[in-house]
Amino acid sequence: MNTLRMFCLGSALLIPQMAGATLPLPNDSFGKIEGILDFCAKADSQSATKYQERKKLIADAASEKEVADARNAQEYKDAYQEITDALVKVSQDEAVKACSAYLGGK
Numbered sequence: 001m002n003t004l005r006m007f008c009l010g011s012a013l014l015i016p017q018m019a020g021a022t023l024p025l026p027n028d029s030f031g032k033i034e035g036i037l038d039f040c041a042k043a044d045s046q047s048a049t050k051y052q053e054r055k056k057l058i059a060d061a062a063s064e065k066e067v068a069d070a071r072n073a074q075e076y077k078d079a080y081q082e083i084t085d086a087l088v089k090v091s092q093d094e095a096v097k098a099c100s101a102y103l104g105g106k
Helices: 002-018 025-043 047-060 064-072 074-087 092-104
Strands: none
Touching: 025 047, 025 064, 025 074, 025 092, 047 092, 064 074
16 A cells, blocks of 8 residues: 555656646656556546546646657566556555545645
8 A cells, every 4th residue: 555655646746846847757657647647547447537637737848759658668667567566556446535535635
């Protein structure tokens, strides 16, 4: 549970800092954040749209090519897989609680 909260908190802190910049974070961080948001969209399917909106905020100022290039980078893929592997170990109830708290800013 602490791992999920830590990653959700980290992504919550990074998103406001990224506004107005074109992918201002390393590809591995981008992969982890998108992995968390995709995980939350699956775990908390009733709020999936909200997680996808947050995901769009990350790359809002970047071009489609920049985003595609970042997602194709090995660092992104490795980080995305690493976070996905870690989060699948979290129980469904804990995942929904942590993800909902992230959306609520708690």
